Amino acid sequence: MEEIDLRISKYSRVPTKDVDNEIIRLEDVLYKLRQDPVENEEKIEKVIENIEICKKKKGYNAKEKTRTVADYIFRYLLWVFILVYCLSLVILPVWMILTAFKDPLEFSTNQFGWPEQFNFDNFVNVFDKLKIEVLGKRTYTMWDMALISIVYSFSGTFVGVMFTTLMAYVLSKYRFFGRNLIYSIGIIIMIVPIIGSGPSAMMIRRALGIYDNIFLSVITGPSTCFSGLNFLLLYGAFKSLPWDYAEAVFVDGGGHWSAFLKMYLPMALPTMTVIFVLGFLGSWNDYESFMIWFPSTPNLALGLYKFQGVSQALYKSSVPEVMAGFTIVIIPTVTLYLLSQRLILSKFTVGGLKG
Numbered sequence: 001m002e003e004i005d006l007r008i009s010k011y012s013r014v015p016t017k018d019v020d021n022e023i024i025r026l027e028d029v030l031y032k033l034r035q036d037p038v039e040n041e042e043k044i045e046k047v048i049e050n051i052e053i054c055k056k057k058k059g060y061n062a063k064e065k066t067r068t069v070a071d072y073i074f075r076y077l078l079w080v081f082i083l084v085y086c087l088s089l090v091i092l093p094v095w096m097i098l099t100a101f102k103d104p105l106e107f108s109t110n111q112f113g114w115p116e117q118f119n120f121d122n123f124v125n126v127f128d129k130l131k132i133e134v135l136g137k138r139t140y141t142m143w144d145m146a147l148i149s150i151v152y153s154f155s156g157t158f159v160g161v162m163f164t165t166l167m168a169y170v171l172s173k174y175r176f177f178g179r180n181l182i183y184s185i186g187i188i189i190m191i192v193p194i195i196g197s198g199p200s201a202m203m204i205r206r207a208l209g210i211y212d213n214i215f216l217s218v219i220t221g222p223s224t225c226f227s228g229l230n231f232l233l234l235y236g237a238f239k240s241l242p243w244d245y246a247e248a249v250f251v252d253g254g255g256h257w258s259a260f261l262k263m264y265l266p267m268a269l270p271t272m273t274v275i276f277v278l279g280f281l282g283s284w285n286d287y288e289s290f291m292i293w294f295p296s297t298p299n300l301a302l303g304l305y306k307f308q309g310v311s312q313a314l315y316k317s318s319v320p321e322v323m324a325g326f327t328i329v330i331i332p333t334v335t336l337y338l339l340s341q342r343l344i345l346s347k348f349t350v351g352g353l354k355g
Contacts, residue, residue, distance in 0.1 A: 003029050004026075004029055004033075004043050004046050004047050004050070005050075006022070006026075006050045006053060006054070007022055007025075008022050008054070008057075014057065016058060019054050019057050019058045020058070022054050023051060023054045023055065023058070026047050026050055026051050026054065027051065029047055030044065030047045030048065030051070033047060093330070095112065096323045096326055096327060097323075097327055098114065098115055099111075099319065099320050099323040100122055100123070100320055100323040100324035100326075100327045101115045101118040101119055101120070101122070101320075102115045102119060102122075102320045103115075103117070103119045103320070104318035104319075104320055104321075106119075107318065107319055107320050119320070122318075122320045122321045122323075122324035123324045123327075123328065125321050125324075126142065126321055126324050126325040126328065127142050127143075129307075129321070130142040130145075130303060130304070130307050130325060132145065132298050132302075132303045132306055132307070134295070134296050134297075134298060137296075138296075140298055140303065142300070142303065145298055145299055145300040145302075145303040146300050148214075148297055148298070148299045148300070149284055149299040149300040149301065150332070151214075152214055152218075152283060152299060153280050153283035153284045154280065155218060156214075156218045156279075156283050157276055157279035157280045157283055158276070159218055159219065160218075160227045160230070160279060161227075161230070161272055161275055161276050161279065164227045164230050164231050164234055164275075165234055165265075165268065165272060167186075167231065168231055168234035168235040168237075168238055169234075169238050169260060169264060169268075171183055171235060172235050172238040172239045173238060173243065173246070173264075186231055190228050190229075190231075198292075202292075205217070205293070208220075211293065212293065212294055212295060212296050212297070213294075214294055214297060217293060217294070227279075230275045230279070233271055233275065234268065234271060234272070234275070237267075237268050237271045238264060238268060241264060241267060241268075245259065245263040245264065245267075246259040246263065246264075248263075249262065249263055273340055276340075277336060277337060277340050280333070280336060281333050281336075281337075284300075284301065284329075284332065284333055285301050285329075285333075286299075286301060287299065287301035287302040287304075287305045290302045291305075300329055301329065304322075304325050304326060304329060307322070307325060308322050308325075
């Protein structure tokens, strides 16, 4: 019976060469058995069945090979696309930084090459020329706008993350009357288009006296508790954590605040850090909000936006000086990302329950 049995695995992967050799062997066995077909009827059926299995396995290997080639082609094309996309993101910042170190005369003859000599005068000139006069009442220097950007970006992002975290934790971990209603209101707030609600928000802010007031606008903003996708991310993060952590705190004599501050908050810290960094980047680069809601207090992004438009006409500034201004603006955001990268990658929940 050994000669009619299949000598390769039916289920595991077998090289095509071994399958071909097994088919040849079984065909030889089948030829010998057919010399006496009456006596070897059952063996012949068994050998034919094994040959069919081998042929199916050979066809499966051919499909796998074809699919593997297609996978490799798709993978390499995907890598080429990603590489081109990443280069497109890097080229413009690199060009901006190189341009910021060029002399205006050199830039007129060498716009895309490496600077012959690094010129730091452009950065000094930006600090002197970057001044914005608001409503004909007050002139803001670059230092004033930088301070406004720091205070607004940090405080606005911190308040948004703090209140969103509290709201997401309560809705995900506690059951009370009206919980689903509050959650639905939050989803509806995310769905309503910002452009569509802009005129009504303007009228309400003017009526309440919070228009052109950064502090009151940050506290009463619609995204304070339901900041779009951030709320869903934090809600999902807390929802995935078991309630056993809180029960362990209760056993040790702690309360609900202890459970939140000592157990759940540290475990959600990576998600909160990512949200804070992204929110800070968005607030730091946000000039539209200051243009619409805070016209009397320009931040650095709005100042550079206006400086770019009027620099040639009023200040006789060159393109390298404008690029130097943009280079200065990105320094805080890059620094914040580098400082928070280690925290984001290191804070993972690996378990904290007693067995």
